[in-house]
Amino acid sequence: MINFNGTIVSEDANILVENRGFLYGDAVFETVKIVNGKILFLEDHYFRLMSSMRVIRMEIPMNFTMEYLEEQILTLVKNNNIESSSRARITVCRNNGGYYLPQDNTxxxxxxxxxxxxKEYSLNGQEYEVDLYKDFYVAKQLLSSIKTTNRLINVTGSIYAHENGLDNCILLNDSKNVVEALQGNIFMLIGGRLITPPVSEGCLNGVMRKQILELAKKIEGIEVFEEIISPFDLQKADELFVTNVIKGIQPITKYRKKEFSVETSKVLVMLLNDSLGLV
Incomplete structure (x- = not known):
């Protein structure tokens, strides 16, 4: 079952014939994690969704409050009997009608x-190899920092990774600087400096990215920076890892011929679980 515009319906319901998210990518979305009937980082997800809707000039309904969104998600989770540990994706589309120019912004x-x-976040102990994806580049613009349903670079990059036996790929922007990984933000530890690209470079303004930036400040001997990362910097790093809300932290163990430690990733996962009361 799914929740379609406030009504729980069968997944077989035909809702795509005129759907603007399907036809034009005219939609934004959030993916959240639910543990024990609670949405993790609800406020961050809600305000990012509202910001994304404003950026693309959607009309935000008066009843679309954080409490309403929470109720809609948790009602569906309860209906599907997966309150203990689950993920939910909420996609907001402009209403049907029009071509490139919508009939309205509702x-x-x-x-x-x-x-x-x-329920808890954990590390995948297996080898995790990445490389650069250079067929297409991320534009350094505001649209790149929000979660729209236009994810073709992530799709084609994922196909490239699969075809080349990689676990993930690193995306570059139109200045040829590191932006993020296919499925999350990227962090690089070099010396005592933990660095992630600034949002102005075109990376997603990730909810887990925000948590890690704060948690890392609690680790003795580490300073946190939002700075431009060159592809040449990656092979100088002590550690690389990817972050997103569902996985938490995914350490990169190999980039080209360089292998990396995972010690800081382990510490951050412990701090993350502790901050959420999951240990």
Whole structure:
């Protein structure tokens, strides 16, 4: 079952024939993690969604409060009996009608949920190899920092990674600087400096990125920076890792011929679980 515009319906319901998110990518979305009937980082997700809707000139309904969004997600999670640990994606589209120019800026939404195996965040201990994806580049603009349904660079990059036996790829912007990974923000530890690209470089303004920037400040001997990262910097790094709300932290163990430590990633996962009361 899914939640379509406030009504729980079968996933077989035909809702895409005139849907603008499907036809034109005229939609934004958020993916959240639910643990024990609670949406993690709800406020951050809600305000990022509202900001994204404003950027693309969607009309925000009066009833679309944080409490309303929370109720809609949790009602569906309860209905699907996955309150213990699950993920939910809420997609907000402009209403049907029009071509490139919409008939109006009012919206509809769709929520889909899936169970997750674990409540707490944990590290994948297996080898995790990445490389650069250079077929297409991310534009340094505001649209790149929000979660729209136009993710073709992530799709084609994922196909490239699969075809080349990689676990992930690192995206570059039109200045040929590091932006992020296909499925999350990227962090680089070099010496005692933990660095992630600034949002102005075109990276997603990630919710987990925000948490890690704050948690890392609690680790003795580490200073945190938002700075431009060159591809040449990656092979000088002591550690590289990717962050997103569902996975938490994914250490990169190999980039080209360079192998990396995962010690800081381990510490950050402990701090993250502790901050959420998951340990």
């Amino acid at each position: 919206v509809l939404f769709l929520i889909k949920t899936m169970p997750l195996e674990n």
